[in-house]
Amino acid sequence: MALALRIMSRLGIAAVTGVLLAGAFSAPGQAADPTPTVVGGTQAAQGEFPWMVRLSMGCGGAMYTEQIVLTAAHCVSGTGANTSITATYGVVDLQSTSAIKRTSKYVLQAPGYNGTGKDWALIQLASPITGASLLKLNTDIANDNGTFDIMGWGAATEGGGQQRYLLKARVPFVDDTTCKASGGSYSGLVVAEEICAAYPQGGTDTCQGDSGGPMTKVVNGVPVQIGIVSWGEGCARAGKPGVYTQVSNFAAAIKAAADSIGGTVPPGGCGKSFTNATDVAIPDNTTVTSSVAASGCTGNASGSATVAVDIKHTYRGDLVIRLIAPDGTSYLLEDFPNGDSADNVLKTYTVNLSSEVANGTWKLSVQDTASADTGKIDSWTLTV
Structure with missing residues (x-):
């Protein structure tokens, strides 16, 4: 040109x-x-x-x-x-x-x-x-x-x-x-x-x-x-x-x-699920990640994608949980109140990922914001 x-x-x-x-x-x-x-x-x-x-x-x-x-x-x-x-x-x-x-x-x-x-x-x-x-x-x-x-x-x-x-x-x-x-x-x-x-x-x-x-x-x-x-x-x-x-x-x-003009990226999604069941330790005052590689999809992820997490932790009020898209965009799933003394997180989150390309490496990020209690990411599943 x-x-x-x-x-x-x-x-x-x-x-x-x-x-x-x-x-x-x-x-x-x-x-x-x-x-x-x-x-x-x-x-x-x-x-x-x-x-x-x-x-x-x-x-x-x-x-x-x-x-x-x-x-x-x-x-x-x-x-x-x-x-x-x-x-x-x-x-x-x-x-x-x-x-x-x-x-x-x-x-x-x-x-x-x-x-x-x-x-x-x-x-x-x-x-x-x-x-x-x-x-x-x-x-x-x-x-x-x-x-x-x-x-x-x-x-x-x-x-x-x-x-x-x-x-x-x-x-x-x-x-x-x-x-x-x-x-x-x-x-x-x-x-x-x-x-x-x-x-x-x-x-x-x-x-x-x-x-x-x-x-x-x-x-x-x-x-x-x-x-x-x-x-x-x-x-x-x-x-x-x-x-x-x-x-x-x-x-x-x-x-x-x-x-x-009515051109919003379609909800789309391929309905496939990707799981990482490898334990990742969560030390005090540390951010850790666990990854899954999504493949075989066409176009963007779903407007109602789900993230199912199984996190073992003795004081979940320490935790901030995010999903990181392949392009680095961060989606906050949960920021637990500091006073939440319950154990563990076994929960499924629904996230609008329609602006994200489905294929690529996705990460679950878990941040421990305090001392005294630790845990691990036991497993998690992303459905795009």
Whole structure:
């Protein structure tokens, strides 16, 4: 995606080589590039990025719910009813007869979007893709560093054509100060809303046609969306990073927008149970964890998931019990009153986990907050 000074988006078919907004707009007097992929990339394997979507206007996107695709604001023309977009899901090869296709029903462009920052949008499909793999949004700014995965069907070279096969690459985080110092349009970087990634020497980047696609990172064994392909000067040029919408700053707004158009992450759940019956000692004034690895599920966990715990302890008023999701999100199950002198905890908690991807490593955390009494986690079972 080779974006030129924010006046060209990586809309069109952008390659993952340079930074070019893949949206629906172009510079004054300049036609939008209809062809751009990922520069410096290699072909992705079928099923490697199962939530990836190709949009007919020449953008990428990711499944947020079974009926909503998250993409870039510059890929769409505004908010309102829209039946002109076709979403292609489930394949690496865009010509595959196995592709699942849906037409759009409604588009919601980020409120306040004016071409600078806030580059996100939701596309509601006419009907859900039942069982679709969903990409979880990053909600923790602490994850906005390290190395990221980028992917798209955009141009593989600056000014090149759209690709038939999904390409992938990895790029490292570039801090805001360095990114702004790249000059040109980068001096206007909206640091609270945008995140940069690239190698100093260039050679790997998103490009025209990659706009709207996700930039991801695996956190605690689960892929989360760190960014949305937004813009850049050219594709994969040295000293010209790719710029992405910083999802951690918009996760709450995106969820609220999806809720407003009836796109809440479905309760879902696969009904499977996962148990750890290995004893874990709970010493005084210590936090311990016990893990289970959930697998074989599709999409998100249930809105009425259950956590059944069997904890042996001689003074449960010392205990604080939490469930830790694969992405690190903590759910408080119980904080017993200090004066609760009863023994043991044999209880089943119901938790709304519909915003969490079901598969991954889940942890039961038990904190002992005082001295004199100890115990152990005897066993626990998570049903997602």
